[in-house]
Amino acid sequence: MKSAPRRPGLTLAAALTGAVAISFSAIFFALSDVEPIAGAVFRAGYALPVLGLIWLWGRRRDQRPGARRWLAMGAGTMLGVDVVLWHSSIDHIGAGLATLIANTQVLWVAFGAWLIHRERPSSRVMKAVPVVLLGVGLVSGLGQDGAFGENPLLGASLALFAALFYSTFLLGFRASNQSFAPSAGPLMEATFGALIAPLALGLILDGGLDLTPSWPAHGWLLALALTAQVFGWLLIGYALPRLPAVETATIILIQPVLTMVWGAVIFGERPSPPQMLGAAIVLGGVGFVATARATRAPANTSTVTPRER
Numbered sequence: 001m002k003s004a005p006r007r008p009g010l011t012l013a014a015a016l017t018g019a020v021a022i023s024f025s026a027i028f029f030a031l032s033d034v035e036p037i038a039g040a041v042f043r044a045g046y047a048l049p050v051l052g053l054i055w056l057w058g059r060r061r062d063q064r065p066g067a068r069r070w071l072a073m074g075a076g077t078m079l080g081v082d083v084v085l086w087h088s089s090i091d092h093i094g095a096g097l098a099t100l101i102a103n104t105q106v107l108w109v110a111f112g113a114w115l116i117h118r119e120r121p122s123s124r125v126m127k128a129v130p131v132v133l134l135g136v137g138l139v140s141g142l143g144q145d146g147a148f149g150e151n152p153l154l155g156a157s158l159a160l161f162a163a164l165f166y167s168t169f170l171l172g173f174r175a176s177n178q179s180f181a182p183s184a185g186p187l188m189e190a191t192f193g194a195l196i197a198p199l200a201l202g203l204i205l206d207g208g209l210d211l212t213p214s215w216p217a218h219g220w221l222l223a224l225a226l227t228a229q230v231f232g233w234l235l236i237g238y239a240l241p242r243l244p245a246v247e248t249a250t251i252i253l254i255q256p257v258l259t260m261v262w263g264a265v266i267f268g269e270r271p272s273p274p275q276m277l278g279a280a281i282v283l284g285g286v287g288f289v290a291t292a293r294a295t296r297a298p299a300n301t302s303t304v305t306p307r308e309r
Contacts, residue, residue, distance in 0.1 A: 011238075011239045011242050012239070014235045014236075014238060014239040015235065015236055015239035015251050016251065016254070017232075017235055018231070018232040018233070018234075018235030018236035018239065019232075019236065019251050019254045019255045019258075020254070020255075020258060021227045021228060021231050021232035021235070022227070022228045022232040022233070022236070022255055023254070023255045023256075023258035023259045023262065024223075024224075024227055024228070024259075024262060025099075025224055025227070025228040025232075025259075026086075026090055026095035026096070026098065026099045026259050026262075026263070027095055027259065027262045027263065027266055027267075028220045028221070028223050028224035028227070028228075029043075029087055029090060029095075029220070029221075029224060030090055030095050030263075030267065031220045031266075032217045032218070032220035032221050032224070033217060034217050034221070035210075036084050036085075036087030036088040036090075036091065037084055037087075037198045037201055037202040037205070037209065038202070038209065038210060038211070039083075039087050039221060039224075040080060040083040040084045040087060040194070040197075040198035041195060041198045041199055041202065041209065041211070042211075042213075042218065042221045042225070043083070043221055043224050043225045043228075043229055044080065044083075044191050044192075044194040044195035044198070044225070044229065045195055045225075046221060046222050046225035046226070046229075047191050047225040047226070047229035047230050048188065048191050048192060048195060050225075050226065050230050051184050051187055051188040051191055051229075051230060052188055054184040054188075054230075054234070055184040055185050055188045058184065059185070064176070064185065064186070068175075068176045068186075069176070069185070069186075069189050070189075071172055071175060071176040072172070072173060072176035072185075072186045072189035072190045072193070073189045073190065073192055073193040074172060074193060075168070075169045075170075075171075075172030075173040075175075075176060075190055075193065076169070076173075076189060076190035076191060076192060076193020076194040076195075076196075076197070077193040077194070077196060077197040078165050078166070078168040078169040078172065078193075078197075079165075079166065079169040079173075079190060079193065079194040079197075080193060080194035080195065080196065080197025080198045080201075081165045081197050081198075081201070082102075082162045082163075082165035082166040082169060083162075083194065083198065084197075084198050084201060085158050085159070085161050085162035085165060086098060086099075086102050086158070086159060086162040086166075088155075088158050089101070089102070089154075089155045089156070089157075089158035089159035089162060090155075091150070091155070092149055092150050092151040092152065092154045092155030092158065093139070093140075093148070093149035093150075093151070093152045093154075093155025093156055093159065094148060094149055094155070094263055094267070094269045094271075095259055095262070095263040095267065095269065096256075096259050096260030096261075096262075096263035096264065096269050096271070096279075097139050097148070097149070097152075097155070097156070097159075097260070097269075097271060097275065097279060098155055098158075098159045099159075099255070099256045099259040099260070100139070100159075100256040100259070100260060100279050100282055100283065101136055101139060101156055101159035101160055101162075101163065101282060102159045102160075102162045102163050102166065102256075103163070103255070103256045103286060104132055104136070104160070104163045104282060104285075104286060105163045105164075105166045105167045105170065106286050106289055107125060107128060107129055107132060107285075107286070107289060108163055108164050108167035109167045109170055109171060110122070110125045110289070111125075111167075112167050112168065112171050122289075124288060124289055125289055128285040128286075128288050128289045129285075131281060131284075131285045132281070132282050132285035132286065134278075134281060135277075135278040135279065135280070135281030135282035135283075135284075135285060136156055136160060136278065136282060137156075137278065138274050138275060138277055138278025138281065139152070139156050139271075139275050139278035139279055139282065140152050140153045140155075140156035140157070140278075141153060141156075141272070141274075141275060144272060144274050144275075146272055147271075147272050147274070147275055148269065148270060148271040148272055148275055152275070169190070173186065173190055176189075176190075184234065186237075187233055187234065187237060191229060253283060253286065253287050256283070257283070260279070
């Protein structure tokens with residue numbers, strides 16, 4: 001029997017469509033105008049039933065052992081914390097800059113692999129870290145008058161911590177799903193973990209969590225869940241392992257750039273010139289590392305996956 005022909009054009013289109021879909025995540029959250037923890041709870045909660053139905057439809061293709069299912073769920077708890085931190089950073093520094101800094105996970109995954117797998121980071125990673133941190137410092141508005149954001153220093157710090165938690169999620173999620181077989185199972189389990197974590201945080205930090213839906217806030221959260229958590233991630237999860245690494249390295253830069261564009265168009269976000277310089281430095285540092293890895297090895301979703309934001 002002949003194998004199905006490859007369709008590189010369709011695969012690339014799927015990845016690009018997924019990247020565009022997730023670029024609206026920060027925008028939809030900002031439009032919902034809800035608390036960061038509540039936003040994290042509902043975006044996972046609205047996505048979970050849809051992912052469950054998709055998984056039931058193709059469950060025969062999901063042959064992973066139980067340990068990997070638990071690993072996906074555990075990784076999802078890291079994603080839940082990441083989303084809460086990232087949502088909080090949006091409130092303080094805006095959708096565009098918060099998403100840009102949160103995409104520095106490309107660097108931190110390399111250090112995570114060093115700690116876990118003893119894979120020493122490349123010289124490019126070591127050189128890029130101080131450059132990217134310089135860019136983050138400029139974005140944070142430290143020492144600047146007229147920097148954009150209610151509290152840009154706090155917002156940049158929260159986004160940086162979000163990137164660290166997202167890196168942990170990526171390392172665990174990749175280990176739970178090392179198969180090319182299309183299945184919504186790993187994403188469903190990770191989303192369940194991403195629901196549990198903010199629920200626990202809401203009960204611990206706030207002493208309670210308001211789970212009463214309201215309109216139009218929850219219309220935006222539903223759009224966020226369906227476009228990013230379901231549609232965008234399924235497309236990206238399918239396409240990236242099948243694409244050449246140079247293309248995946250380029251795709252990771254599309255989402256934060258588009259989010260900055262949407263933030264400027266929809267919310268009138270206008271970072272100061274030093275912040276824009278910092279954003280360019282961060283973007284350049286991330287691209288420097290991503291394209292270097294792409295020229296040396298096949299696509300690796302643990303280091304080149306765009307934010308599911």
